[in-house]
Amino acid sequence: xxxxxxxxxxxxxxxxxxxxxxxxxxxxxxxxxxxxxxxxxxxxxxxxxxxxxxxxxxxxxxxxxxxxxxxxxxxxxxxxxxxxxxxxxxxxxxxxxxxxxxxxxxxxxxxxxxxxxxxxxxxxxxxxxxxxxxxxxxxxxxxxxxxxxxxxxxxxxxxxxxxxxxxxxxxxxxxxxxxxxxxxxxxxxxxxxxxxxxxxxxxxxxxxxxxxxxxxxxxxxxxxxxxxxxxxxxxxxxxxxxxxxxxxxxxxxxxxxxxxxxxxxxxxxxxxxxxxxxxxxxxxxxxxxxxxxxxxxxxxxxxxxxxxxxxxxxxxxxxxxxxxxxxxxxxxxxxxxxxxxxxxxxxxxxxxxxxxxxxxxxxxxxxxxxxxxxxxxxxxxxxxxxxxxxxxxxxxxxxxxxxxxxxxxxxxxxxxxxxxxxxxxxxxxxxxxxxxxxxxxxxxxxxxxxxxxxxxxxxxxxxxxxxxxxxxxxxxxxxx
Numbered sequence: 001x002x003x004x005x006x007x008x009x010x011x012x013x014x015x016x017x018x019x020x021x022x023x024x025x026x027x028x029x030x031x032x033x034x035x036x037x038x039x040x041x042x043x044x045x046x047x048x049x050x051x052x053x054x055x056x057x058x059x060x061x062x063x064x065x066x067x068x069x070x071x072x073x074x075x076x077x078x079x080x081x082x083x084x085x086x087x088x089x090x091x092x093x094x095x096x097x098x099x100x101x102x103x104x105x106x107x108x109x110x111x112x113x114x115x116x117x118x119x120x121x122x123x124x125x126x127x128x129x130x131x132x133x134x135x136x137x138x139x140x141x142x143x144x145x146x147x148x149x150x151x152x153x154x155x156x157x158x159x160x161x162x163x164x165x166x167x168x169x170x171x172x173x174x175x176x177x178x179x180x181x182x183x184x185x186x187x188x189x190x191x192x193x194x195x196x197x198x199x200x201x202x203x204x205x206x207x208x209x210x211x212x213x214x215x216x217x218x219x220x221x222x223x224x225x226x227x228x229x230x231x232x233x234x235x236x237x238x239x240x241x242x243x244x245x246x247x248x249x250x251x252x253x254x255x256x257x258x259x260x261x262x263x264x265x266x267x268x269x270x271x272x273x274x275x276x277x278x279x280x281x282x283x284x285x286x287x288x289x290x291x292x293x294x295x296x297x298x299x300x301x302x303x304x305x306x307x308x309x310x311x312x313x314x315x316x317x318x319x320x321x322x323x324x325x326x327x328x329x330x331x332x333x334x335x336x337x338x339x340x341x342x343x344x345x346x347x348x349x350x351x352x353x354x355x356x357x358x359x360x361x362x363x364x365x366x367x368x369x370x371x372x373x374x375x376x377x378x379x380x381x382x383x384x385x386x387x388x389x390x391x392x393x394x395x396x397x398x399x400x401x402x403x404x405x406x407x408x409x410x411x412x413x414x415x416x417x418x419x420x421x422x423x424x425x426x427x428x429x430x431x432x433x434x435x436x437x438x439x440x441x442x443x444x445x446x447x448x449x450x451x452x453x454x455x456x457x458x459x460x461x462x463x464x465x466x467x468x469x470x471x472x473x474x475x476x477x478x479x480x
Contacts, residue, residue, distance in 0.1 A: 013049065030114075072102070073377070078108065081111070174258065187230075191266070191270060191273065195277070204327070232256050299464060318467075320332040331469065381412050444458075
């Protein structure tokens with residue numbers, strides 16, 4: 001037997017619909033059986049799976065996207081992606097062709113172990129027909145599901161995950177005795193003058209989480225305050241997610257079959273207060289809905305959570321965006337004028353001392369950045385020595401095949417080592433940044449230069465600015 005040692009990845013997906021299909025474990029078992037018969041080894045680190053996720057859009061399948069990112073590495077870490085069926089790879093033919101083409105550029109095949117395709121143009125045609133049928137089935141199934149859910153809503157039944165404060169039993173909302181009092185408290189706090197952000201902070205400090213287990217934000221509090229489910233109604237948009245556009249004409253609101261948590265009088269009072277607050281906050285909206293550009297736009301980060309600082313509603317300062325949503329506990333508000341001066345002074349001081357932090361970026365690449373840990377890839381190749389030894393001891397490989405496999409691993413390791421870049425001299429990088437931007441301070445202080453121009457200048461050599469509210473200090477990280 002003359003089997004060339006090959007490494008393959010396995011992609012496993014179980015969809016959200018109720019079709020009969022193999023379980024994830026069964027798919028893996030069948031893929032490993034196929035791999036053994038066809039000279040592939042499927043390492044555990046190259047098994048990718050998305051459970052309970054639709055195949056219509058790749059962007060919503062995290063392990064699929066991770067697999068594609070790894071597959072783009074040079075050299076290719078595996079030579080094939082093995083699937084139970086082509087429908088597991090994608091149910092959108094356009095995306096299927098796109099990602100298969102991307103993999104083909106790195107000499108990676110996509111194989112369905114239960115739908116063998118002959119080589120040549122006829123085989124490619126059969127594969128396209130299978131993909132077309134899968135896409136048609138998915139679209140048709142989606143329409144049937146939507147019709148069924150709409151009919152259930154018309155009868156007052158539940159069609160989504162339970163709203164906070166409820167459980168779903170036999171497709172009906174049932175009050176959750178533990179969380180329903182929290183809903184009542186949210187309404188009471190809002191009517192007593194607390195804002196959505198304050199309520200979110202209060203809930204997070206108490207250790208209370210949303211239905212999905214997340215921290216509360218001002219928008220999730222708003223969602224509770226605006227949801228008619230709490231007065232015994234069902235709200236449903238058959239054309240897609242409502243998000244926060246509650247004036248969408250497609251929205252259906254019908255009487256539900258469940259017990260309300262909030263009385264209609266309290267609910268209506270909350271809606272009235274909410275409308276008043278929205279008009280009040282609208283006074284601080286930027287003219288014509290346009291955002292005001294400022295010198296530090298997109299550069300300043302919160303020292304506590306790492307999120308960006310953005311302009312506050314009044315347009316006079318910056319605030320951590322996660323704090324405004326109730327997810328960061330520390331306010332990082334600072335006036336734009338004060339922060340501008342701190343940044344300019346700090347850059348001036350760093351340039352004079354020649355001591356500052358630098359990160360190296362690949363500014364030439366136009367493709368999405370994929371961090372490649374060459375040492376980790378080398379370690380994975382080294383681990384293959386043990387696997388081919390096990391294959392030899394199990395009688396799968398002959399001595400000659402073992403030798404060829406070891407030679408192939410050696411070649412890959414040498415190729416990876418050749419990719420390792422020497423560490424740059426930080427002193428040289430600092431001098432280069434200073435020399436290329438020696439006139440930056442003068443430009444940043446010039447009132448005749450626009451905020452847009454100053455922002456573009458800073459983005460040319462500043463990676464990020466970290467603001468620490470506790471010490472009222474900043475750190476500027478440069479890049480080259």
